[in-house]
Amino acid sequence: xxxxFFQQAPAETTSYMIFGYALIFGxxxxxxxxxxxxxxxLLATLAMLQELEKQA
Amino acid sequence: MQPKPVLLVYLDGFTTVLFVLAxxxxxxxxxxxxxxxxxxxxxxxxxxxxxxxxxxxxxAAISGIIYLRSGKRGWDLAGLxxxxxxxxxxxxxxxxxxxxxxxxxNTWWTWDPRxxxxxxxxxxxxxxxxxxxxxxxxxxxxxFGAVYAILGFVSVPLTFxxxxxxxxxxxxxxxxxxxxxxxxxxxxxxxxxxxxxxLLAFTFIFIDLLWHRIRLGRLEEKVEQLKLKMMV
Numbered sequence: 341x342x343x344x345f346f347q348q349a350p351a352e353t354t355s356y357m358i359f360g361y362a363l364i365f366g367x368x369x370x371x372x373x374x375x376x377x378x379x380x381x382l383l384a385t386l387a388m389l390q391e392l393e394k395q396a
Numbered sequence: 397m398q399p400k401p402v403l404l405v406y407l408d409g410f411t412t413v414l415f416v417l418a419x420x421x422x423x424x425x426x427x428x429x430x431x432x433x434x435x436x437x438x439x440x441x442x443x444x445x446x447x448x449x450x451x452x453x454x455x456a457a458i459s460g461i462i463y464l465r466s467g468k469r470g471w472d473l474a475g476l477x478x479x480x481x482x483x484x485x486x487x488x489x490x491x492x493x494x495x496x497x498x499x500x501x502n503t504w505w506t507w508d509p510r511x512x513x514x515x516x517x518x519x520x521x522x523x524x525x526x527x528x529x530x531x532x533x534x535x536x537x538x539x540f541g542a543v544y545a546i547l548g549f550v551s552v553p554l555t556f557x558x559x560x561x562x563x564x565x566x567x568x569x570x571x572x573x574x575x576x577x578x579x580x581x582x583x584x585x586x587x588x589x590x591x592x593x594x595l596l597a598f599t600f601i602f603i604d605l606l607w608h609r610i611r612l613g614r615l616e617e618k619v620e621q622l623k624l625k626m627m628v
Contacts, residue, residue, distance in 0.1 A: 350428050353435035353499045360438035360495040364445070364488055371484045375608055382615045389622045396626070 404607055411597075411604040418444075418590075418597035426590040429581055436581065438496045440590055443569060444598035446489040446514075450552050451602055452482030453521060457549035460542035470610075472538035473617070475545050476528065477609035479521050481602060486518045500579040501565065510566035513558040517551040524548060 422440045429436035459475035462468075493511065494504045505511065524544050531537040559566045567580035569591070583591065 350430055350433035351435075351499060353433040356495055356499050357434040357437050360435070360492045361441070363491050363495065364441050367484060367488050367491075371605075375605075375612060379612055379615065382612070382619055386615070386619050386622065389619065389626065393622070393626060 404604075404611075407600070407604050407607065411600040414593075414597040414600050418594045421590040421593055426587050427584060429587075431581065432500055432579065435496055435499055438492050440594040441598075442489055442492040442496065443591065444594040445485045445492065447595055448598045448602045449482045449486035449489055449517075450556065451599070452478040452485065452606075453517070453545075453549055453552050455606070456482065456521075456524075456545040457552075460545035463538060463542045464546075469534070469538060469617075472541060473610055473613040474606070475541060477606055477613055479524050479545065480609060481605050483518065483521050483525070485598075485602075486514065486521075490514055490518060496579070506565070508566055509558040509562035509564045510555070513551065513555040517555045520548045520551050 418440075422437050426437065426440070428434060455478040456475040459471045459478060463471035463475065490511070493514075497506070498504050524541065527544055528537050528541050531540060558564065559568045565578045567577045569583075
């Protein structure tokens with residue numbers, strides 16, 4: 341039987357909720373950040389290549 | 397480089413608003429579950445992440461089929477982009493599931509059929525990225541990737557139905573729970589509204605991210621083409 345069956349009030353599980361949402365927001369932020377960094381690096385490389393192409 | 401399309405600018409804004417509203421509903425609109433307490437709020441984004449993951453893998457399989465039929469490289473890029481997004485969201489799904497399980501099942505992890513199939517699904521698509529890394533020829537890479545994405549999709553319905561077909565303690569939202577399911581609950585109307593709204597918000601997040609990832613892929617291709625041109 342579920343040990344929470346006889347309880348009178350909701351279980352105190354707020355810390356797990358905070359942990360869960362910190363992970364959700366954290367992973368989503370890291371992915372968005374990685375997209376932005378990859379894009380910035382590619383644009384820098386593209387600008388450099390276009391400059392080299394002009395000089396050649 | 398092409399400027400950001402106006403539609404994408406609006407989509408970014410609309411998706412952000414939906415996401416903020418979904419977060420607001422999770423914390424301020426949905427009631428606290430009577431038995432589990434606040435950790436039950438993880439459920440809304442846990443399921444929505446799983447939905448995005450499965451949607452991504454389905455998009456990758458469809459892109460694979462279209463690529464094999466048309467040979468257009470854009471579909472290969474769409475498939476790769478979808479898989480990358482799917483891996484991120486299935487990771488969120490599995491990790492938040494473990495966090496929820498700790499106070500409810502009294503363990504971070506158990507080799508339950510649903511947890512096991514979800515992990516296998518994640519590993520199958522992680523292997524997709526590794527497979528692509530190992531193939532130099534772009535056409536061959538695209539062809540192998542397409543076939544792999546189609547075959548790998550078998551893991552998606554297997555994961556979805558695992559909680560319905562096998563003996564499991566994992567609760568299910570739609571349908572009847574198994575007798576041994578632990579942590580199931582009846583949704584109040586506010587809970588159901590928050591759940592449906594989270595699914596909607598995450599669907600738009602998927603579309604928005606997919607568009608951005610495809611644009612990034614096009615930029616990568618442009619850089620590669622320029623590099624090749626300069627080497628000749």
